[in-house]
Amino acid sequence: MHPGDLFLNSPQLSIHPSLKNRTVFVTGGGSGIGAAIVAAFAAQGARVAFIDIAEGASAALAAQITEAGHAAPWWRACDVRDIDALQRAMADAATELGDFAVLVNNVASDDRHTLESVTPDYYDNRMAINERPALFAIQSVVPGMKRLGFGSVVNLGSTGWQTKGSGYPCYAIAKSSVNGLTRGLAVELGKDRIRINTVSPGWVMTERQVKLWLDDEGEKALHRNQCLPDKLMPEDIARMVLFLASDDAKMCTAQEFTVDAGWT
Template sequence: MSEPTLRRNGARYPGLQGRSVFVTGGGSGIGAAIVRAFTEQGARVAFVDVAEAESAQLAEQLAAAGLARPWWQRCDVRDVAALQAAIAAAAAVLGDFHALVNNVASDERHTIEGVTPAYYDERVAINQRAAYFALQAVVPGMKRLGGGSVVNLGSIGWQIKESAYPCYAIAKSAVNGLTRGTAAQLGRDRIRVNTVSPGWVMTERQKALWLTPEGEREIDRNQCLPDRLQPEDVAAMVLFLASDDARMCTAQEFVVDGGWL
């Protein structure tokens, strides 16, 4: 894992100072950038991940940079009871959560023919089901706070008809359903629910596993902007949606893809 990049010239949201935020899949990649971004804003951050080494290293790096050490716990989000227990444990330390970021995902490649019912259920459990039950767990606390923000991480993958991961595409297409299916009911309590859909983000995992010369050419053909999308670009949109500046934004999809769609 590279050293955390502090976005000193990025937007500052004073309202996030001291607020509690929970991030799923926060140990690496986009999730780690989101954890860093909230920590830099002075928020009280908790996250879960299955990657223990990366999570511990992230917490150490943030503390070494003079920032508050985030609360974290190893958790396999396929276990709903364990996920909701982790959220409760973190809330007992940090207080009710003002923001939830449903980031956890796995874009493991697979074929249509190779999918079994068990594999299908596992893909949904990681990429869609966990988001619903994390939302369910934080809602009572957000009601006590008088409002909150849920940010669900989607994807442009299913929208551009990427064929390498049909189960992932199905699960990610359902993220907008989760957002729009809960926003009206939760909005009565000033709880906002939005989707952030990234394009092809240059995480270390993506670069190591999937980025090829042809992939680079595909980005150049499809993005309007020439720069490569970084995890911090996605985190910046998440920060905005969690902030008071987005107080009237809900039931929407915000796409961060360099103009691919």
């Protein structure tokens, strides 16, 4: 099942009227949580653009959205480590769709590593994926949001560093900085009615997570730590993102919203 299936085919999704025809840009939108977010916005009738390094998965998602009867998303294969390429893609998408009212900074990679193995080059590479693109994506959309007179930025954080997860110190550093980015820009952006919030997922059962990390010990950890018995899915994160992007959340800014089935 593709991450977008539940949103494109489920009648149980809440409808946010303010999201219809709203312009949305999602980084890392071709697979996993990002694909669920893209599909969720498409199902709301939003005009969606996304970038992802995974070209095959992105093309499949775009085709799925179109086949479901929604407007085809704008997308481009892009490596976010190349900030010039990221900002060019965002500018090109805005030229076609209009100024973006919503930005979802989702792109991330939680490759496992040890403290001893980290080199300066590896550290820089991790930050180039997990930290740096968010600020420059915000930089790109803010002028358009000012022209619109409003906007919503949703930064994807993580509960992994908050629960003292091990095996990814560089990822923990990058994700812990997301809250600082959100809090540090809230006043400046708020003057123009641009809201900025963090959504911090728990352990989400993406295809990658299930394949690489969900073993018997992982199942026990879910049972031991979550308050709710069900596994956390990409669409559960997308639902919170939709709310924060919509006018229903018009007075929510500078906050962290945790979706982790009660783990933290």
